[in-house]
Amino acid sequence: LMVWLRRCTHYLFIVVVAVNSTLLTINAGDYIFYTDWAWTSYTVFSISQTLMLIVGATYYLTFTGVPGTATYYALIMTVYTWVAKGAWFALGYPYDFIVTPVWLPSAMLLDLVYWATKKNKHSLILFGGVLVGMSLPLFNMVNLITVADPLETAFKYPRPTLPPYMTPIEPQVGKFYNSPVALGAGAGAVLACTFAALGCKLNTWTYRWMAA
Numbered sequence: 001l002m003v004w005l006r007r008c009t010h011y012l013f014i015v016v017v018a019v020n021s022t023l024l025t026i027n028a029g030d031y032i033f034y035t036d037w038a039w040t041s042y043t044v045f046s047i048s049q050t051l052m053l054i055v056g057a058t059y060y061l062t063f064t065g066v067p068g069t070a071t072y073y074a075l076i077m078t079v080y081t082w083v084a085k086g087a088w089f090a091l092g093y094p095y096d097f098i099v100t101p102v103w104l105p106s107a108m109l110l111d112l113v114y115w116a117t118k119k120n121k122h123s124l125i126l127f128g129g130v131l132v133g134m135s136l137p138l139f140n141m142v143n144l145i146t147v148a149d150p151l152e153t154a155f156k157y158p159r160p161t162l163p164p165y166m167t168p169i170e171p172q173v174g175k176f177y178n179s180p181v182a183l184g185a186g187a188g189a190v191l192a193c194t195f196a197a198l199g200c201k202l203n204t205w206t207y208r209w210m211a212a
Contacts, residue, residue, distance in 0.1 A: 009206055010063055017059065018073065021052035022080040039180040042144075046137035046184035051195045053077065053103045054132045057110055058124065058199025063206075067115035074107035102139040106132045121200050129193030137184030 056077070057070035078101040109131040110124070117123035 006206075013202065013206065014056070014060060014073070014076075017056040018076050018080060021056050021077050022084060042140070043137070043180045043184045043187075046140045046180070047188050047191065049103065049140065050106075050133050050136045050184075050188040050192050053106060053136065054110065054129065054192045055195040055199045055202075057107050057132075058128070058196045059202045061110065061114055062121060062124070062200050062203050065119060067111045067119075070107040070110040070114070071104060074101075074103035077103055102136065102142055105139050106136045109135055125193055125196040125200060129196040130189045132196075133188030133190065133192030134185040137181045137188060140184070141181055 053074060057073040060073040061067070061070040063069075110128045113128040113131060114124050117127065
């Protein structure tokens with residue numbers, strides 16, 4: 001019974017965390033659309049993606065104890081996001097705003113740390129957290145390179161299908177003047193360690209709850 005209960009709780013956690021990760025990152029590839037605050041949005045979205053990826057991936061990784069499952073979790077997030085984006089496309093949202101799978105390489109680094117440190121949780125939290133936090137804002141810049149310019153897309157797209165809040169506006173001055181990648185990486189490296197620790201702790205709490 002306990003094994004069955006543990007597995008059900010595990011899968012429930014994975015679905016809940018993965019869905020919430022997707023919901024919180026669904027606009028993360030669209031920061032460039034916020035033309036007034038593009039760089040600020042980029043930094044904030046990079047940090048949000050970093051934290052949501054690492055808490056779920058660490059939970060999944062430490063639960064299974066198998067290096068590779070963090071990458072699998074990132075793949076789940078990616079597929080969920082593509083499905084959600086597809087739904088938006090069906091509602092008339094320009095599909096040029098596709099989210100590139102930027103979570104995968106960062107999750108691979110997390111798996112690598114877990115494997116290289118012989119499944120040491122403390123090393124996973126410290127080294128894995130720093131690597132994911134520093135790498136994801138860098139990989140997220142891929143979105144800037146590959147996503148079509150939103151203003152250009154909006155003007156080309158049939159006007160009636162664009163909701164009012166997507167009416168393009170001219171960009172204004174309002175951004176972080178320092179590098180948004182460096183800013184996101186610096187904050188992400190610190191915060192990701194905390195969230196990696198939370199991911200590990202979720203396992204402990206889950207087991208204790210089931211054992212009670």
